[in-house]
Amino acid sequence: MELFDKNTKMTALVHSNHLLLPVLNRFGLRLGFQEKTVEEICTEEQIDLNFFLAIVNAYHHHDYSPENELKSISAKLIIDYLRKSHLDFLKVSMPKIEAALDKMVKNRKSNDLKIIQKFYSTYKEEFVEHIQDEEEHAFPYVLALQKAHDQKTNPLPKSLAEYSISDYEKDHGDVDVKLFDLKNLIIKYLKPDYRDQDCNEFLYELFHFERDVQDHARIEDQILVTKVLEIEKELKNA
Amino acid sequence: MHSHILVIHPSEIVLQGLHCIIKSVFDIEPVLLKTLDSLTNHVDANKSQLLVLADESLDQKELSNITLAFPKTLRTKIIHIRQLAEPSCDKSCKCCLPLNASRSRISELIRPILAEGSRPMEKRRLSELTERETDVVRLVALGKTNKEIAKELYISIHTVISHRKNITEKLGIKSISGLTVYAILNNLIDTNSIDPESLI
Numbered sequence: 001m002e003l004f005d006k007n008t009k010m011t012a013l014v015h016s017n018h019l020l021l022p023v024l025n026r027f028g029l030r031l032g033f034q035e036k037t038v039e040e041i042c043t044e045e046q047i048d049l050n051f052f053l054a055i056v057n058a059y060h061h062h063d064y065s066p067e068n069e070l071k072s073i074s075a076k077l078i079i080d081y082l083r084k085s086h087l088d089f090l091k092v093s094m095p096k097i098e099a100a101l102d103k104m105v106k107n108r109k110s111n112d113l114k115i116i117q118k119f120y121s122t123y124k125e126e127f128v129e130h131i132q133d134e135e136e137h138a139f140p141y142v143l144a145l146q147k148a149h150d151q152k153t154n155p156l157p158k159s160l161a162e163y164s165i166s167d168y169e170k171d172h173g174d175v176d177v178k179l180f181d182l183k184n185l186i187i188k189y190l191k192p193d194y195r196d197q198d199c200n201e202f203l204y205e206l207f208h209f210e211r212d213v214q215d216h217a218r219i220e221d222q223i224l225v226t227k228v229l230e231i232e233k234e235l236k237n238a
Numbered sequence: 239m240h241s242h243i244l245v246i247h248p249s250e251i252v253l254q255g256l257h258c259i260i261k262s263v264f265d266i267e268p269v270l271l272k273t274l275d276s277l278t279n280h281v282d283a284n285k286s287q288l289l290v291l292a293d294e295s296l297d298q299k300e301l302s303n304i305t306l307a308f309p310k311t312l313r314t315k316i317i318h319i320r321q322l323a324e325p326s327c328d329k330s331c332k333c334c335l336p337l338n339a340s341r342s343r344i345s346e347l348i349r350p351i352l353a354e355g356s357r358p359m360e361k362r363r364l365s366e367l368t369e370r371e372t373d374v375v376r377l378v379a380l381g382k383t384n385k386e387i388a389k390e391l392y393i394s395i396h397t398v399i400s401h402r403k404n405i406t407e408k409l410g411i412k413s414i415s416g417l418t419v420y421a422i423l424n425n426l427i428d429t430n431s432i433d434p435e436s437l438i
């Protein structure tokens with residue numbers, strides 16, 4: 001496993017995995033990288049280098065877990081990134097999936113894609129609810145906890161002392177399962193009266209989205225939650 | 239294991255010899271028979287493949303009649319055990335086993351057959367649900383609980399759960415609403431009497 005490091009050219013990073021483009025956007029990066037390295041660009045754009053490397057490496061290498069690199073990163077930075085990803089999902093990825101699905105339905109005679117569409121909309125409902133739950137409950141809790149930790153607040157207010165991140169951050173299993181089912185229903189059981197390019201477009205979007213969502217869930221479960229549990233242990237034993 | 243092996247030969251020495259070799263090379267316990275009489279009783283219909291090693295002196299017509307009556311899902315392969323290699327059979331022959339064959343020749347002969355048996359049949363079996371599994375999918379799609387399904391099909395809850403596990407493995411679909419979509423797409427539900435979208 002060859003990790004990207006501070007001397008990697010930003011251009012080379014994109015060449016080795018174009019799916020990282022939206023990830024770069026979440027850091028506010030735009031194209032036109034010239035010969036600049038990751039370090040040079042991070043300095044210019046005032047991006048935390050270690051955090052950037054941890055995120056792109058975790059995305060590119062599935063078995064890489066940057067827990068140690070992220071110990072020093074503030075929860076706020078992680079949550080910023082997660083929030084931008086949420087926005088990406090809701091405003092970019094999902095509309096793209098829906099447009100592709102609509103197109104597929106429109107160009108077909110039979111009715112069974114309507115059922116798939118219905119299935120997708122129940123999936124979406126659950127997914128959006130999961131995101132809202134994080135935005136409204138989990139993230140504010142983490143930010144308040146980090147603040148209390150930084151300011152050495154003692155004793156902790158009730159709203160922090162009586163809860164734990166495990167009360168907020170829900171299991172990602174259910175949401176993942178539906179996305180997986182959706183792919184399989186299309187790949188295995190679709191009747192062949194669709195237009196190839198429509199279906200491919202839909203599946204490309206779905207695969208890309210799945211990968212993004214899995215990466216996102218990994219950052220939440222392995223990085224954010226792990227970090228918060230440590231802060232909690234420290235604060236609540238004090 | 240997807241295959242099972244039967245050895246039919248009047249000689250105890252041959253039976254025990256092949257048993258010993260097959261057991262040590264493939265870790266399969268072959269069933270040993272001296273005659274064709276009880277052959278049918280030893281066929282395991284749950285396996286996908288049956289390999290019969292049969293002495294050439296047995297009634298070949300009777301043997302083929304017996305094997306023709308086996309379930310269609312069971313792929314049957316017969317190898318003849320011969321006193322001497324037939325002049326027309328060279329080392330690459332895949333249906334004869336001369337008694338003077340070496341241990342490595344025996345495993346060379348059997349190995350590809352076992353490998354073949356475990357692959358294509360498994361695929362075929364995975365691609366379709368059994369009748370019972372289909373019943374279970376239909377009821378799951380209609381929103382029934384495991385308990386209700388057990389009652390309706392006169393089976394135990396435990397059996398319902400194991401059917402559901404097999405269904406999920408075969409179809410690659412885990413969620414209840416995913417299974418419902420599968421049932422609708424495959425016409426397992428009468429969509430004239432029920433609005434399919436209301437089920438998902």
Ligand SMILES: [Fe+2]
Nearest residue numbers: 082131134220
């Ligand atoms: Fe999230």
Ligand SMILES: [Fe+2]
Nearest residue numbers: 134172217220
């Ligand atoms: Fe999440």
